[in-house]
Amino acid sequence: MQVDGKSKKRILLIEPSLMVGKGFASVIEDVIGYQLIASAQNASRLSEQLLSSRPDIIVFNPLIMSFQHRTSIRSFFNIPAEIALVALVYTFVDEWILSQFDAILTVNDDQTQMVNKLNGIKKSLPVSDKSKSENEELSERENEILECVVKGMTNKEIAEKHFISIHTVITHRKNIVRKTGIKSVSGLTVYALLNSLITYEDIE
Amino acid sequence: MAKSATYSLKHYPAFSPQMKMADLIHANYKNLVVLSRLGIPLGFGEKTVEEVCKRYSVNVTLLLLICNVLLDSNVDPTEEQIDQCPVEQVVLYLQQSHRNYIQVALPNIQILLDRLVAACSETHGKALNRFFNEYRQEVESHLAHEDQIVFPYVMQLLGEPKKSRFTIRQYKDRHANIEIKLTDLKNIIIKYIPYDNTDYLRDDLLVQLFNFEDDLNRHTLIEEKLLVPSVLRLEKSILQS
Numbered sequence: 001m002q003v004d005g006k007s008k009k010r011i012l013l014i015e016p017s018l019m020v021g022k023g024f025a026s027v028i029e030d031v032i033g034y035q036l037i038a039s040a041q042n043a044s045r046l047s048e049q050l051l052s053s054r055p056d057i058i059v060f061n062p063l064i065m066s067f068q069h070r071t072s073i074r075s076f077f078n079i080p081a082e083i084a085l086v087a088l089v090y091t092f093v094d095e096w097i098l099s100q101f102d103a104i105l106t107v108n109d110d111q112t113q114m115v116n117k118l119n120g121i122k123k124s125l126p127v128s129d130k131s132k133s134e135n136e137e138l139s140e141r142e143n144e145i146l147e148c149v150v151k152g153m154t155n156k157e158i159a160e161k162h163f164i165s166i167h168t169v170i171t172h173r174k175n176i177v178r179k180t181g182i183k184s185v186s187g188l189t190v191y192a193l194l195n196s197l198i199t200y201e202d203i204e
Numbered sequence: 205m206a207k208s209a210t211y212s213l214k215h216y217p218a219f220s221p222q223m224k225m226a227d228l229i230h231a232n233y234k235n236l237v238v239l240s241r242l243g244i245p246l247g248f249g250e251k252t253v254e255e256v257c258k259r260y261s262v263n264v265t266l267l268l269l270i271c272n273v274l275l276d277s278n279v280d281p282t283e284e285q286i287d288q289c290p291v292e293q294v295v296l297y298l299q300q301s302h303r304n305y306i307q308v309a310l311p312n313i314q315i316l317l318d319r320l321v322a323a324c325s326e327t328h329g330k331a332l333n334r335f336f337n338e339y340r341q342e343v344e345s346h347l348a349h350e351d352q353i354v355f356p357y358v359m360q361l362l363g364e365p366k367k368s369r370f371t372i373r374q375y376k377d378r379h380a381n382i383e384i385k386l387t388d389l390k391n392i393i394i395k396y397i398p399y400d401n402t403d404y405l406r407d408d409l410l411v412q413l414f415n416f417e418d419d420l421n422r423h424t425l426i427e428e429k430l431l432v433p434s435v436l437r438l439e440k441s442i443l444q445s
Contacts, residue, residue: 180391186338187388193331194396200327
């Protein structure tokens with residue numbers, strides 16, 4: 001299920017607002033072309049729904065969780081690693097809560113952004129025999145972006161080169177920093193050299 | 205000398221002037237560097253913190269404040285305590301810390317790093333070396349800024365204050381870059397350097413980096429909690445006079 005983009009993704013939605021939920025449903029089915037298999041306004045039956053409906057992606061508003069469980073949604077509901085967990089956000093939510101999600105959709109996302117974000121997950125989803133909940137290796141795309149960053153390209157230049165929005169470039173950069181734990185460009189340069197993404201001559 | 209009751213810390217009276225100086229070190233070995241930096245040598249027998257401080261003319265409130273901040277970064281000195289700490293001794297402590305970083309900590313890290321670089325492939329070694337040099341230069345220039353501008357400024361406030369465009373407010377939060385690079389360096393060494401030996405070289409280097417980071421963080425705390433507020437007050441009193 002990882003790479004094949006043609007099969008219709010099956011989505012389960014957990015969203016407290018009826019209006020937002022209905023709106024999401026119509027966008028995801030009519031515009032994006034994914035299938036919304038179930039939706040609920042709270043997560044009380046999530047565990048059963050997981051078993052009965054077997055979604056590929058759970059779209060989840062983190063605010064429905066009580067505060068102490070907000071950072072461990074995946075483990076709290078025992079969500080298997082092969083199911084992607086995506087946040088649906090339209091109010092301020094802390095970075096450390098969002099960091100557990102495979103992607104973050106906001107209500108202002110346009111079609112391209114939604115598609116990019118949802119497609120972005122497929123690549124980083126772990127192969128099914130891995131028991132790890134999250135694949136932390138950099139994806140192909142992230143490696144490409146990283147290469148541009150350490151060669152000194154601006155976000156705008158990177159966006160133009162790869163035909164993605166600046167916003168997406170920033171998201172990739174955030175993920176790169178989160179995964180590697182390296183924030184400075186010179187630190188990332190060392191990472192890129194060690195992983196042969198660039199050669200020493202590229203930066204001399 | 206102030207009565208002992210005035211410098212028991214409000215929130216965290218972990219160390220007291222009446223305890224044995226030796227126990228201060230047993231309680232937290234990181235206090236060792238505080239003594240060295242304040243010019244107190246070991247070998248004080250059974251003497252108390254207060255007695256030893258008196259002997260070496262070190263302000264006991266200052267020593268205990270520093271030790272308490274080292275132990276618990278949430279400790280906030282009261283205004284009274286800040287008043288009791290002579291600014292020149294705070295500066296002396298910070299200067300000696302700098303000297304320690306430049307003359308001991310960084311060279312020691314460099315030695316281990318050089319050994320690791322030598323064990324890596326040429327490209328990897330070059331990359332690591334390049335990054336560390338960049339980091340080291342940043343640290344050194346940050347320390348030099350304080351040594352050449354901030355500390356002399358504070359010291360001249362104590363003597364005959366001249367008109368100066370620099371004020372202590374301009375000196376805040378210049379540490380961010382150094383902290384980021386140090387974290388980056390640790391991650392690179394922990395996660396990405398292809399070095400398969402288990403001869404403790406990499407561990408030793410990391411322990412030194414963690415210690416150095418810890419020391420720098422505490423150093424920043426002393427600057428923020430002690431130096432800045434006490435200089436702010438000094439500036440104010442000079443303006444008023």
